[in-house]
Amino acid sequence: PARVSVVLAHGRAGALRRLLPAYEAAILSEVHGADVECIIDLPVEHAAAFMAAVIDMAAGEALVDALPRTEG
Numbered sequence: 566p567a568r569v570s571v572v573l574a575h576g577r578a579g580a581l582r583r584l585l586p587a588y589e590a591a592i593l594s595e596v597h598g599a600d601v602e603c604i605i606d607l608p609v610e611h612a613a614a615f616m617a618a619v620i621d622m623a624a625g626e627a628l629v630d631a632l633p634r635t636e637g
Contacts, residue, residue: 567612568593568632569605573623577601580622588615604632 571581578601585591590607607615616629 566606567609567634569607569612569616569619570602570630570632571605571619571627572600572602572629573619573627575601577623577627578603581619584615584618584622588618590615609634 573581575597581601581603582592585605588607588611590605590611593604593606595604596602605615612631616631619627619629
């Protein structure tokens with residue numbers, strides 16, 4: 566699996582959740598502060614498209630980073 570970190574405004578969190586099923590993605594952790602920071606787990610083959618979709622959905626106002634893969 567791939568892991569992606571997403572940081573975005575609270576108002577965009579619902580839209581992020583709506584993207585998850587199309588990319589077989591799941592939220593592993595979610596931290597609410599000034600923004601919402603989520604760690605997303607998804608198949609490697611969907612990672613690049615998911616990251617692009619999040620940036621597009623958030624009109625460029627999201628921080629999206631691929632995290633190092635962990636074996637397990």
